Amino acid sequence: MSSTVGDHLVSRLATWGARRFYGYPGDGIGGVISAVGRAQERGEAEFVQVRHEETAGFAATADVNFGGSPLGVCVVTSGPGAVHALNGLYDAKLDHVPVVAVLGQTATTALGTSYYQELDLVRLFSDVAGEFVFQVTSPGQLQHVVDRAARFALDRRTVTAIVLPSDVQEADAVTTVPEGHGWTHTSAVPSSPPNVPRETHLRDAADLLRSGRRVAILAGVGAAGATEELTAVADALGAGVAKALLGKTILDDRLPWVTGAIGLLGTRPSYELMRGCDVLLLVGTTMPYSEYYPAPGQARAVQIDVDGTRCGLRYPTEVNLVGDAALTLAALLPLLEGAEPDPGWREDVARWNTVWDEWGRERAEAAADPLNPELVVREISPRLDDDHLVAVDCGTVTSWFARDLDLRPGQLASLSGTLLSMGGGMPYALAAKQAHPDRPVLAMVGDGAMQMNGINELVTVAQRWRTWADPRFVVLVLNNRDLSFVAWEARAVQGEVPFDAAMxxxxxxxxxxxxxxxxxxxxxxxxxxxxxxxxxxxxxxxPTVIDAVVDPTVPMIPPHVSKEQVLATLASQLKGDPAAGHIVLEGARETVGAAARALTRRWGRQREGSEDGSGSSAG
Incomplete structure (x- = not known):
């Protein structure tokens, strides 16, 4: 049997490291699906049939996030199939994950005739796959198009799309490009990865970092694989380290100088770390909440990122280093000799962590009807294996994950970090398990998200779990019968009582x-x-589902409560919010906790002032 364009697509993508295809069949993509099936019979590819094309986009993203493949692939049919996939693909685009979308299309003979399921997919995907989207109309184009799509996805860490009309998919492949005018040759060899910045830039960064007495580091997912180097630099600078949400597993949450998550769902120690530092080092992160960075002019800053366009995006940095995080940190380390950090800075950080952890235990033990969600999540940490994979959905469950689950290097965790889309948790968990069938998986999902995609993807789990080397797959559903994250936004942002029919x-x-x-x-x-x-x-x-019936009125109090949030929440209570009693009680508990932390911070600063003879508070 001759090789088809679909066969050539599958084999060419394999040369780029993509062997797992997430998708759902349809006649518009039938030629590619058949080709994946033939490759699967030869042990050269795997097709993972999910319940919805949105899941295919999420799962292709998560496959890369969990280290299963260097390049994610989703395969969906024409028209509605392609439209459905968009949300999952936007997740990849916003979190800078390389994914190729293979999209079916109406046969070329029918294009332009308002045929069934005919959409202008190049135009439709021009935003999500703006770096490269192309419709193949001739078999001779395919090889070049696959190479371009894969290279752009990997080098720009983004989404690209290949649109394949159904008749082209089944045409005979052109695998050898002839010499001649109008033909171009191509390579399937990946480009070299980012390396190390120039010596002069490293020295500029080191000089700035050594000038700091109270250094803070904010590390994100771009620091993955740089745990050892990040630890060494933090120790050399006597720094405290906060972590963006997707960087949670980079450093052990239990280290006394690691303050955990940052931002709206973060910890109070991370907030204090940023407000007390005089130098900031950003590593592989563009965490968007500007109010959780140091105040403008408070700290001098250095940023490390593989993409220079992301440098200086969130804070006015003075030195920007474009390069691989691990290699750049390793090159910086010997240049940091002579740094003289305040010896009490890490003591302050450790004290903030101790107070926060004590308050966390108090929060988890607070009365709730019937269960406190923080109690459930805090009890999970000691039950996770060293190689556990954790997939998280978006909502209040994200807050409890960020604050209450202790993770460590060796474990992996991921979620829809920038798009913050509900419905991604179960697709992420499924992809994590398909990528690593020999590792245990935990999915943390709210009930709203579970009813979006989770219920359906449990069918996929039931279909596939007997093929997994390790069948352990726990789905924790925090069932509070409420869209509680949105409800809290209504209270704290809009000053409104949550609308029951909507929530x-x-x-x-x-x-x-x-x-x-x-x-x-x-x-x-x-x-x-x-x-x-x-x-x-x-x-x-x-696989086991835990239906944890938790209290929707346990408040998500941010690490720093603004006057506007207090007033808006108070306004919602005065309008007759049925959760008012619990909110007032927990608000009082937060006020007491914040006061204790403030006294701890003040004591630490007074100690510093007495040591340097100034008698004034620092930071």
Whole structure:
């Protein structure tokens, strides 16, 4: 049998490291699906059929995030299939993940005739795949187009798209490009990765960093793979380190000089770290909440990123180093000799962490009806294996993940970090397991997101779990019968009482549904059962859903509460919010906790002033 354009596409993508195809069949993409099937029979590719094309986009993104493939691929049919995939692909674009979308299209003979499922996909995808989107109309174009799509995706760390009309997919492939006018040759060899900045720029950065007495580092997902180098630089500078959400596993959350997450869902120690520092080092992050950076003019700053266009994007940096994080940090380290950090700076950071952790335990033990979500999440940390993979959805579950789950290098965690799309948690978990079938997986999902994509993708889990070398796959559903993140935004931003008809989520028996699919399931609705249920689920030799019935009124209080947020929330309570009693109680608890942390901070600064003889507070 001769090789088709679909076969050539699959084999050419394999040369770029892409062997796993997430998608859903349709006649508009049938030639490619058949080609993937033939390659799968030869052990050269794998097709993962998901329940919805949006999931295919999410899963292709997560496959890269969890280290399964250097290049993610989703394969979807023409018209509605392509439209459905857009949200998952925007997740890749905004988080700078290399993904190629292979899109079916109406046959070339019918294009322009308002045929069934005919859409202008090049125009439709010109934003999400703006770096490279191309419709193939001749078999001779295919090889060059695949190479360009893969190279742009990898080098620009973005989404690219290949549009394939159905008749072109099944045409005979052109695998040898002839010599002659009008033909071009191409290479499937990836470009070299970013290296190290020039010596003069490194010295400028080192001089600035050595000038700091209270250095703060903010590390993001761009620092992945640089744990050892980041630790050495932090130690040389006596720095405290905060982590952007996607960089949570880069450093051990339990280290006394690591303050954990930053931003709206972050910790108070991270806020204090940024407000007290005099020098800031940004490594692989463009965390967007500007109010959680040092105040303008407070700190001098250096940034390290593989993409120079992202430098100086969030804070007025003085030195910008474009290069690989691990290599750049390693090159910086010997130039930092002679740094003289304030010896009490890390002591202050450790004290802030201690106070925060104590308050975290108090929050988790606070009365709730029936369960406190922070109690459930805090109990998970000691049950995670060293190689656990954690997929997280967006909503209040993201806050509890950021604040209450301790992670460490060796584990991996990911979510829709910039798009912040609900519905990504289960697709991420599925892709993590397909990429690493021998590693345990935890999915943390809110009930709203579970009803979007999670329920459906449990069907995919039920279909595939017996093929996994390690069948452990825990789905924690924080079931609060409420779109509680949106409800808190209504209170704190708009000053409104949440609108029940908009916010209420139907209470479904998630554990029972898992049982219908042949999976494990436990409903958890009592604090006394938390330990036993978690132990059972994490030890189970089949995927297990925990339906944790948690209180929607446990507040997500940010690490720094602005006057505007206080006034807006107060206004919502005066309008008759039924959760007012709990909110007032927890608000008082936060005020007491904040006061304790402020006293701790003040004591640390007074100590510093007495040591240098100035008697004034610093930072």
């Amino acid at each position: 209420d989520v139907p209470d479904l028996p998630y554990a029972d549904y898992a049982g219908l699919l042949g999976l494990g399931g436990r409903r958890l609705d009592s604090p006394g059962d938390v330990t036993a249920v978690l132990d059972e689920a994490f030890a189970a030799r089949r």
